[in-house]
Amino acid sequence: MQVDLQLVKERIAGHADLFARIRAEVGKVVVGQEHLVTRLLMALLADGHVLLEGLPGLAKTTLVKALAAVFSTRFQRIQFTPDLLPADLIGTLIYNPREGTFAPKKGPIFANIILADEINRAPSKVQSALLEAMQERQVTIGDTTYPLEAPFLVLATQNPIEQEGTYPLPEAQVDRFLLKLLVKYPSAAEEKEIVDRALGSLLREPKAVASPAELFAARQTMEMLYIDDKVKSYIVDVVRATREPKAFGLKDLEGRIEVGASPRASINLALMARAAAFLAGRGFVTPQDVKDIAPDVLRHRILLTYEAEAEELRADEVVKKVLAGVPVP
Secondary structure (H helix, E strand, C coil), rough: CCCCCCHHHHHHHHHHHHHHHHHHCCCEEEEEECCHHHHHHHHHHCEEEEEECCCCCCHHHHHHHHHHHHHCEEEEEEECCCCHHHHHHEEEEEEECCEEEEEEEEEECCCEEEEEEEECCCCHHHHHHHHHHHHCCCEECCCCEEECCCCEEEEEECCCCCCCCCCCCCHHHCCCCCEEEECCCHHHHHHHHHHHHHHHHCCCCCCCCCCCCHHHHHHHHHHHCCHHHHHHHHHHHHHHHHHCHHHCCCCCHHHHHHHHHHHHHHHHHHHHHHHHHHCCCCCCCCCHHCCCCCCHHHHHCCCCCCCHCHHHHCCCHHHHHHHHCCCCC
């Protein structure tokens, strides 16, 4: 397929103002965290859900709320707690004794941007209630299926699983997250600015500066970006290397990976590489785009063996070894 790279580049440039406005509004309430903001914008372009993991107090919830406020869409925050029930998320059927019928009562999942706050503080049966919504963009209540209005994004926060009162997410649900982002401490300068803002009297609130129509238009442009077959093969090789490290000469990873990344990871890696090229203003995807985004796409899709955990091997280190071992086109 022939792609007019100059035309694609011009169309990408036409969307630059949209993302500049978004960054400016989010920056009113969130100091630093440029990497996270960029990744969230890429996830919006790729129409994928995001899992943010970090210790309490690192502005995970603030960042998601700020991003949601920038869009003219319906936003819903759901606080996950140990006593939460699946019906509290998706809704249930309410009996009408006068008419002798059941009527659906839709839950908070029926919104455009969902903040699933501290998602791993609820048991797995509640977390699993999100599976259909996240994958099929629909919810079934009783015997009726209701489509969810686009855009539909789940932005979930979680505390590290080592913390008290947390439950590990089911593997099937984790795989449905496009990205898993690790939230780190701010720098000394950023932390000082955070303190200055907190002590100041001026409360900054982000404004709605973007519409779903603008986001959909940007997504259509992103679909025009060119991905060469060699880059596609590289993406597949990177993902396959997490399942068959021996086939790629990664002997030090043999016996250390219990479950590798699924084909969904290959799809998401290609989508995110496209999004990276889009934000860089290019009309084509490079292998470096794939390498840059691979840790965020793959870290939550790799399950390590007990031996690897005993050696304190982390999924990020596995991804690093895979990227170093798989030949780049």
